[in-house]
Structure formats: structure tokens, C-alpha cells
Amino acid sequence: MASRVFGASIKRKEDPRLITGEAKYLDDLQLPGMAHAAILRSPHAHARIKSIDTSAAAAVPGVLGVFTGKDFMDVNPLPCAWQAGGVENHVNTPRVLEPEKVTFTGAGVAVVVAESRYIAEDALQLIKVNYEVLPAVVDAQKATQSGAPQIHDNAPNNVCMEWSCGDKAGTDKALGEAEVVIKERVVNQRLIPTPMETRGCIAQYLPATDEYTVWMTSQAPHVMRLLMTAFVFGIPETKMRVISPQVGGGFGAKIFLYPEYCLVTALSKKIGRPVKWAETRSENYVATTHGRDHITELEVGAKRDGTITALRVNTYANLGGILSTIAPGIPTTLYGRLLSGAYKIPNIYCHVWGVYTNTGMVDAYRGAGRPEATFVVERAVDMVANQLSMDPAEIRRKNFIPSSAFPYDPKILNGLKYDSGDYDKALGKALEMVGYQDFRKAQADARQQGRYLGIGFSSYIEMCGVAPSAWIGLPGEGWGAGLWESANVRVHLTGKVVVTSGSQSHGQGHETTTAQIVAEELGVPVEDVIVQHSDTLGTPFGYGTYGSRSASVGQVAVFNSLQKIKEKAKKLGAHLLEAAVEDVVFENGKVHVKGSPDKAKTIQELAGAAALGYSLPAGMEPFLDDTAYYDPPNCTFPFGTHICIVEVDAGTGQIDIKRYVAVDDVGKVINPMIVDGQVHGGIAQGVAQALWEGAVYDENGQLLTGSLMDYALPRADLLPSFEVGRTETPSPTNPLGVKGAGETGTIAATPAVVNAVLDALKPLGVLHIDMPMTPARVWQAIQKG
Amino acid sequence: MKISVKINGKTVERDVDPRMLLVHFLRDELGLTGTKVGCDTSQCGSCTVHLNGEALKSCTFFAVQADGAEITTIEGLAANGSLHPMQEGFWEKHGLQCGYCTPGMIMASVAFLKKHAHPTEEDIRHGLEGNLCRCTGYHNIVAAVKAASEKMGG
Numbered sequence: 001m002a003s004r005v006f007g008a009s010i011k012r013k014e015d016p017r018l019i020t021g022e023a024k025y026l027d028d029l030q031l032p033g034m035a036h037a038a039i040l041r042s043p044h045a046h047a048r049i050k051s052i053d054t055s056a057a058a059a060v061p062g063v064l065g066v067f068t069g070k071d072f073m074d075v076n077p078l079p080c081a082w083q084a085g086g087v088e089n090h091v092n093t094p095r096v097l098e099p100e101k102v103t104f105t106g107a108g109v110a111v112v113v114a115e116s117r118y119i120a121e122d123a124l125q126l127i128k129v130n131y132e133v134l135p136a137v138v139d140a141q142k143a144t145q146s147g148a149p150q151i152h153d154n155a156p157n158n159v160c161m162e163w164s165c166g167d168k169a170g171t172d173k174a175l176g177e178a179e180v181v182i183k184e185r186v187v188n189q190r191l192i193p194t195p196m197e198t199r200g201c202i203a204q205y206l207p208a209t210d211e212y213t214v215w216m217t218s219q220a221p222h223v224m225r226l227l228m229t230a231f232v233f234g235i236p237e238t239k240m241r242v243i244s245p246q247v248g249g250g251f252g253a254k255i256f257l258y259p260e261y262c263l264v265t266a267l268s269k270k271i272g273r274p275v276k277w278a279e280t281r282s283e284n285y286v287a288t289t290h291g292r293d294h295i296t297e298l299e300v301g302a303k304r305d306g307t308i309t310a311l312r313v314n315t316y317a318n319l320g321g322i323l324s325t326i327a328p329g330i331p332t333t334l335y336g337r338l339l340s341g342a343y344k345i346p347n348i349y350c351h352v353w354g355v356y357t358n359t360g361m362v363d364a365y366r367g368a369g370r371p372e373a374t375f376v377v378e379r380a381v382d383m384v385a386n387q388l389s390m391d392p393a394e395i396r397r398k399n400f401i402p403s404s405a406f407p408y409d410p411k412i413l414n415g416l417k418y419d420s421g422d423y424d425k426a427l428g429k430a431l432e433m434v435g436y437q438d439f440r441k442a443q444a445d446a447r448q449q450g451r452y453l454g455i456g457f458s459s460y461i462e463m464c465g466v467a468p469s470a471w472i473g474l475p476g477e478g479w480g481a482g483l484w485e486s487a488n489v490r491v492h493l494t495g496k497v498v499v500t501s502g503s504q505s506h507g508q509g510h511e512t513t514t515a516q517i518v519a520e521e522l523g524v525p526v527e528d529v530i531v532q533h534s535d536t537l538g539t540p541f542g543y544g545t546y547g548s549r550s551a552s553v554g555q556v557a558v559f560n561s562l563q564k565i566k567e568k569a570k571k572l573g574a575h576l577l578e579a580a581v582e583d584v585v586f587e588n589g590k591v592h593v594k595g596s597p598d599k600a601k602t603i604q605e606l607a608g609a610a611a612l613g614y615s616l617p618a619g620m621e622p623f624l625d626d627t628a629y630y631d632p633p634n635c636t637f638p639f640g641t642h643i644c645i646v647e648v649d650a651g652t653g654q655i656d657i658k659r660y661v662a663v664d665d666v667g668k669v670i671n672p673m674i675v676d677g678q679v680h681g682g683i684a685q686g687v688a689q690a691l692w693e694g695a696v697y698d699e700n701g702q703l704l705t706g707s708l709m710d711y712a713l714p715r716a717d718l719l720p721s722f723e724v725g726r727t728e729t730p731s732p733t734n735p736l737g738v739k740g741a742g743e744t745g746t747i748a749a750t751p752a753v754v755n756a757v758l759d760a761l762k763p764l765g766v767l768h769i770d771m772p773m774t775p776a777r778v779w780q781a782i783q784k785g
Numbered sequence: 786m787k788i789s790v791k792i793n794g795k796t797v798e799r800d801v802d803p804r805m806l807l808v809h810f811l812r813d814e815l816g817l818t819g820t821k822v823g824c825d826t827s828q829c830g831s832c833t834v835h836l837n838g839e840a841l842k843s844c845t846f847f848a849v850q851a852d853g854a855e856i857t858t859i860e861g862l863a864a865n866g867s868l869h870p871m872q873e874g875f876w877e878k879h880g881l882q883c884g885y886c887t888p889g890m891i892m893a894s895v896a897f898l899k900k901h902a903h904p905t906e907e908d909i910r911h912g913l914e915g916n917l918c919r920c921t922g923y924h925n926i927v928a929a930v931k932a933a934s935e936k937m938g939g
Binding site: 011012014015016018019020021022023024025027028030118194195196197198246247248249251280281282506507508509673674676677678680681682683684685707708709713714715716717719721722745 | 802804805812813816817818819820821822823824825826828829831858859860862863868872875876877879881882883884885886887888891906907909910911913914916917918919920921922923924925926927
């Protein structure tokens, strides 16, 4: 081909429907005869339900039914699909409506189904619930202490699970011998993912065939069908079809199976009409999963020359009042095993307490465990640098895993190895982009004038495309399934290509990047490729989109499927050209005889010939159609360095971001424009954690940040433009050389900003400020100095 | 109550409940689902439409208040089958990812440019502070609005 499509910033194929309002998201769908559900939620964080009187609500004209948890005792509790590996988990999961006890504000206790959402909401106000309110606990560390309210009978001291990784004895010894030891308590506060589209579900039940069709805002429709049929309803998988329509962002929160999806499905059968539930933003804040919420005691040991020798971490991970689908896996496998970061740390030990509290469910939020690990590591490195008066860039370089050491075994990864990296190169590029030496001069000058400029570093790694199945699955890391992906490619008679994929796109642009891979491999125009996904009817099984896995797992399945198509096309081409297969090549969309590019058959001609079947080689089936399932041999490990420059107003505590430089290495890049966009959005979320966002519960378990008026989502005028650069170290793990780009920004940004603020305030003796670093907290820290 | 509203150039007459929000009237009564609902506190701007040429959060306005008004929604922005320069700007500059905030963001941006033909980056960021996006970090939205302003002769 004249110009490569793989690696080009082509405009997205999905955009025309999105910029014109044509795309149909969940709440845009209307089915004939559809009824509307509204859910009554507990106003108490911890309470026993003594009785519920639904009679007044049921009498409202237009109400089709009012139900409580007692009406659904034949529906199983939701499954927990990822328990902490190798240890006992005291599992408690939600029911479609809680029949006896609620463990967080926002748990569903009753539902009204009515002719309209307005009527359903009116009737909801008339339901009377008699609660016995119980004492609540919201802090994960306090919940484990004696005398704390007990939330679940099967979890003494509210401990769901205790998990550890690394070398305890070795780490204790190394810390004992370290020349410098620094201890700190760091809080990775709870965040609320807040995709702009809230959740929702529509279910339709057809009695003649006993089949359900369920539309839902899901990042993983195949998994939803599996969990709902096999675990919740106990029906054959063939009796349900799940469709994710256009999905408006997820950030992890739409991976999980939620009670409402199962409730609406059950209601569609009970009512005998299609039922829709569309979550309000207020509901989203209490009833959709939150992320992070770790309290960590860290100890880092080093030599006086800055060589880090040990890291010991004790983390209280808040799991909320009840377990979401993969909650215990996040603060264990995806956190503890990443604590070596970009560094050679010979001794690491991590102990995690997974704790129930009377708060909303906590599960994966963009980065999921890896931002928490990166925050611990990047703060620890800066603390050592500060203690030893070392330059933060220099200490990173000193401890980096060298590029010659890959594949690198950080020991705590339970057998997996970092696949490839050149950490120094990315840091060097970031330093060059930011103009480090000039900045230090400007900083010194500013300090003379009483202005506090600061620079912060974050040299992160992450683990994407989480796999292989044999590693992550039971009994290794506790994941209760596999983690491969699938794709089918069909080249139709007309030469147009249809790809069906088990991945799910909710903003990532898969329809474009997948088409780019097809166009590159088959030599067809991008416009001739259509990518179909998100419907269990007609797509091969896939585990869905999260963990930056759709390029490094899902699109590798597409690539592998294309190789099979090309092999078949070559055989057919050789046959039609009356040549031996060994004598032809597939190149630039044509099969031609080696050395004779004119003697060729185009892929379109071959697709037509394969579809018509008039002249096929002996034994060849008609049609160019193949499917690949790809289970990677390893995860991929993107990396990079982010640098943030801030100015802090010491009089008010106000923080101004002056510049933000990001150098990411995500392996090969399919579409640079899309990758940059992923990085921008990730940075915004990471910066927001450092400076603004945080879920706040009062001591009774009331969510004080329960709306967009109270939860500080970043606005356009709070953020700067970002300076984004890249290095490219291909992943040896997969044939595309890709690593994954969806979470790098979120993982990297938070410690970069925190380290910048603390660098600015160094002359004032400030060593630590909890996130979010609000002006009030910054000002108070300056006063204490 | 009976209302008559000119929407995307066509006059429609309907009998509506006095408490019906304009956004629900557009979405549920008229099927114009391009306009989105992203919150319940008038913070997110996903529901932004034009009422008599001015940007309006249609979740904070009753349908009956729109009686006699002219409304433009995202569905009415492209004229004669060709995209509005703002739509082109968002497409070319990758100013959207999941697309949910996009209709509101585009409508707010079009109204913003009417009052600020030559905006700086700071003007754009300030002008769009009533519209939330969770995907882009606003970087490419700012670039999209800037590109549109240039295309529109700003």
C-alpha cells in the first residue's frame, strides 16, 4: 500500500452518528408497550428492614406493580466472580432488592413499575418502610477494630479477606538493615467514576419461547449473560440475549453485574411487558460502584546513595457494604503485584485487608489497583529523594530497571515478567520536553520573589491486557473465568469486510482502530470494513472491555483471524493463477506470483471467487471467513514519565497547574490521535484525584458528595492543555506489538501532581498533604509547616 | 396544556403535562433523543439546546415555558445534509470519545461562538464550564471549538 493505515491518525468511523445525535444510547430506546421502573433506595447505611407497606403506591393510577425483596426470593444473589486468590473470602453479594438488611445508603428495597417514569416516581414516595437503624462504620481501618459495628455475620471484624504477596521475612530484614527508613500513612481516597451516561437496563421477556432480551449499559455483555443465566436465574445461556447499545463511557463502573439489571429482567417476566430502568445521577452516585479507597501504611528502606532496598505495605482496602462483581481482585492481584513499579526493589511485602464498611460498593475504576500501587511507589521514591536531598529524576534513574534487563521478573508478579521497557528513555524525553534545568532556575528565581513553583514526577508502569487465563484464573489469582478474546472476520462476496468481536467499545474507537488493522492486513479501504460488537447475538464470546485489554488481547484476535483469511486467500489465489502456493505472496491487498506483481488477484476478486465457489481448490470450503481466539502468553507493561509543574499560592493554598508533560510508551500505536485522546482523558481524571475529587461519607454513612453539585468533577476551565509525547518500545508479547493505552494517564497523573505540590512547598517544610489537595488542606499544611 | 413550538424548523403542537421538562418533551414526546440527560442538578450540560438562539439547559425548563419559542436541537444543526462547522471540528480534532456529552457540548459551543467570534483558549475553557465531559480532559474539545471558530471566519 502507498501509505500505511496502521499508525495513522484517521478520523473515527463512529463519529458521524455521535455528532449528529443519531446514536442510540440505552435511555434513547423505546419498545412498544414498555413500562418504566423506579427503585426505592435505603436512606440508612445500616439497617434491618422490619416491614414495607406498598399499598398506597400500588393504588396510584398507572402503576402496574410494586415489589419488594420478598417477591424475588427465587432469584439468586449476584455472584462474586473474582475473589482474592489463595485465601478465604467471606463473600456477601447483593440480591435484586434487599429483603432483610441494608448495608449502605442507596441499596434497593422496593420497586414500582408504571406506565411512565413520572408516575413510578410519584408512587415511590408513597411506599412506607419501617427500618431498625443500626450503628454504622465507614472507615476501613476503624471497621476492623474491636467494638466496630458488625456488618455481616460471616465476616468477623468486617474483614472480607486478608491477602498478602511478596517476601515478608526478607523485607523485614532489609528494612532492619536499611540506612534510611521512611514511614508514611497515605490515603488513596474514594472516587466516583461518573461516566456522563448513567446506567440503565431494558428487558423484554417472550413467553412463547421463554427467552429474554436485555439491553444494558455494559462494558461486557457476554459476561453479563453468563453471570445472569448461570448464577442469578439458573436458566440456559441460550435463553438470553444481551445487547449493549451505544454506551456513554464506563471507566470500569459498567463492567459489573448490578442488582438492577437482574431486577428489571425479572420484572419483564412478572409484568409481561418490556420494562426500562434508567438510573438518575443521584442514584448513580450511591448505587453504582466507586473506586480506590485505600488506607496504606508504607515503609520504604534505602541506602544513603538512594538505592531503594525494601518496601513494606499494609493496606486497608474498603470494599463497601457488599461485594461488587470483581471487588476483591482489585486491591490484591491488580495492586499488590504492581508494587515494584519501574524499579528494582529487591524486597517487597504487601499485606491487604479487604474490609466491609457501610458505604457504597467499591470495584474497578480506571486503572483499578494500579493507580493505587503507583501512588504508593511514586510517593515512596519521592520521600526517599527528599530525605536524602536527591534530585527526583536522579533517584528514579538510579533505581530504574535497566532496558537490558527485560524480560524482567519483579518477583512479586507470581511468575509473570515485565515484557519490555526503556524507562530511562521516556524519562529523558519528558525532561527534555519540560526543559528541566531551565525550570529549576526559574523555580529558584521565583522562590526569591516569594512564589512557590514545584515540579513533580511520576515514572509509572502498568499491567494491561490482563491474562493469561492459566495465570489469572483459579487457583492462581482467583479470577473465576478465562481472559482471552475472540474475533471473526468475514470477507463478503462484494469484498466488504465484516468483523464481529467479543470486545465492547464505549468511547475507545474500536470500530476505527479495528478497521485500520483489517485495512492494513487485507489492503482494503477502511471504509470497506464494518465492526460489529456488543450484542451476544452474532458476536463470538468475549470478556469485554476494561483493563486496557482491547488492543493487546481483542485486536490481536482480529489480527490472528486475518492471518488465517490471508492464508486461505493465498491458496485460492495460487489456484486461480495456476501457480503453486509456495510461489505466491499476499501483498498490498493482492495475491500475486513472486516476481510478477501484474499476475495478481485482488482480495476483492478472491472474496468473490471464494463466495461463489465456482472454482475452488480441492477440499476448500467456500467463503473467506475465519475466527480466532487469543489467550496471550503474558500481560503487557506500558510505562512512561509524567511531569507536572504547579504554582502554589502560599497565602490561600490555591494550586495552579502551569504545565503538564506526559511521555507514554504504549508499544506500537494503531491510531495516534485516539491514543492521545485516551491519555488526555486519563490525565484529567488523575489530576482530579490529586486536587479535587473525593467521595465523602459522614460517620452515619450518608454520602455527602452525592451529586454533581458536591462531587468535584473537573471542568474545562480547571485544566490546562496537555503536552503529550511518546516513545515506542514494541511489546514482544503479541504480534501487533501493542500494549494498551486506556489507563496510563489516570495511573501516572495523580502522584505527578502531588509530588509537584510538595516540591513547591518544600521550603515551607511541608512533607505530606492528603488528597484531594484542596486549598484548605494546603493552607493548613503550610501553617503547620 | 397546549403548546406550539417551532423545533428544527417545523412547528409542532402538543398537549403536555405542566410539569413535563422540556428535555423529556423533546426526547419522549418527539423522539429527538440526541439531546441527553446526564444529571439531575443542571450541572452537566448534556441537555443543552438552543431556545430562540440562546443555549439553554433543557432539563431546567418546563415544556410549557417553551410555548411560542423556536428550538434547535443537535438533530437540527446540520443544514441541508452537510455538517455544521462545529460538528466537523469535533470530528476532525477528536473532540469526543463516548459521545454522550457531545450533543450538548456542540450546542453550547455554537452558542458560545455567536458571542465570542475570536476566542482564546482561556475564553473557550471559561465558556464551556457549564458542560461536563469525562472522556477527553477537554483538550481536544478546546481544539475543536478553536478549529470551528477559524473555519467560521473567526
